Amino acid sequence: MERLKDKVAVITGAGSGIGRSAAELMSREGARVVVADHNTRGAEETAALVEAAGGRALPVTVDVTDEDSVAAMVAAAVGEYGALHVLCNHVGGTDPRKDLDLLRMDMDEFDRAVALNVRSTLLGTRHAVPHMIRAGGGSVINTASVAALVGDVLQTSYGAVKAAVVSLTKSVAVQYGPRNIRCNAIAPGAVMTPALENNLPEDVVEALKKGNALPRLGTPEDIGHTMVFLASDESRYLTGQLLVVDGGMTMQSSAAPGRRAMLP
Template identity: 50%
Template sequence: MKRVQEKVALITGGASGIGFSTARLLAKEGAKVVIADFNTEGAKEAATKIRDEGGEASSVFLDASKEASIKEAVEFTVKQYGTLTVLFNNVGLTNLKKDLDIVHMDLDEWDRLMNVNLKSVLLGSRFAIPHMIKAGGGSIINTASMAGFTGDVVRSAYGASKAAVVNLTRYTATQYGKDKIRCNGIAPGLILTPAAKSNLSTEVLAIFEKYNALPYHGEADDIGYTALFLASDESKFITGQTIQVEGGHYIANPTAPDFKALSEQA
């Protein structure tokens, strides 16, 4: 038996990167998947790739800033496959030009990020949970971020929205656990998605690698495999947790790499 045989999964932001990796792995392990994305053509192409590999996949348009669009994506999934047992709330936005420090942040950007990064998680869960109750249970997985656990010089709204996702995950798990619905989060560090590879310079990547405990960066499949585990019954006694998948970037005293370099010079 495959790890998620006969489960039905809706993956938001599933056309590329972490979302597509998760959709592909879930389908490979027996789930029926729906890829929901603002990029309609990208979602169709992703679903086609999965079907070409022998999986079962469909696609649907999703505007995560619109309540009606989120509801429609959930209803499409249930209509397509009869039920919904896995929801991966994966859509997220960031903007380094507008999401700055507290004094200089664009307040419209604050509202936009709270709407897409946080409210979409709430709405996706709200519309999925009644179907999961009918199915006898399910697994909700929320993409948080290590930005939700730390402070930074910019991306104040992004970090605040992701911290809220971490706690919303706990609230969802608390409120619907007796219905056999689990809710967990994944907090990625720097992951080399296509977007990250195209937008981050080698100098920036080198800074991140310097502070990783491991000597390499994360790949989309590192998050995808974590989501697969949380979607499967292998994690049936895990709920309300946010798993940090970040290569040990945040585990050490921040001065450790510099002191190591200093000792090697002595």
């Protein structure tokens, strides 16, 4: 299939996990991809995987919190491929050792979270939009989180900054919809990325599984396929929306896992 034929896609955080999956899947659908990451080796490895499968990929090292670096990333994409149609603002996260409850959270970590999640999304979009206008339109895909939708006992910063990403998504959709630019966000639930596996104990992972309506946690491919859909013309009438891709984590009653155990 070539759902993204002739499209150029920039994907940040593509050196591993969900970003890597998105790069591979978009390439498989015909896109020429820019694999952007602060980890040069990771970006190069993803690009090699894409090209080994017959696609075209340009690895770019980027600091998504630095405007000059982001501008250079976008310029590299347009310089290599001549246009830009899709931007995935995927970089984000916080340090769970510092992003605690309100009274114990590290304020320097909060500032870092704002830069890594909100500033990065704003900068990427700010520099991509003019090229999308020249191309006749485009799709901006932001990675939010279910943390933007619910309260938690920890990760105060993470929930706040991801909620800001959702708000920014809606503003961009309204401001540039008349120029045929769509902007949507994805709220992943628990996804088995290297970051999750390295930071969560096994008992917490099992508890997350029990909290899902589906009998498993997500995979990077689950989110990558959603990104492909939002990048494609199949979603051409969808903008300003938050797609919750969480296996049913946030939609079910907190009592559901216990009641399920009561069923024959």
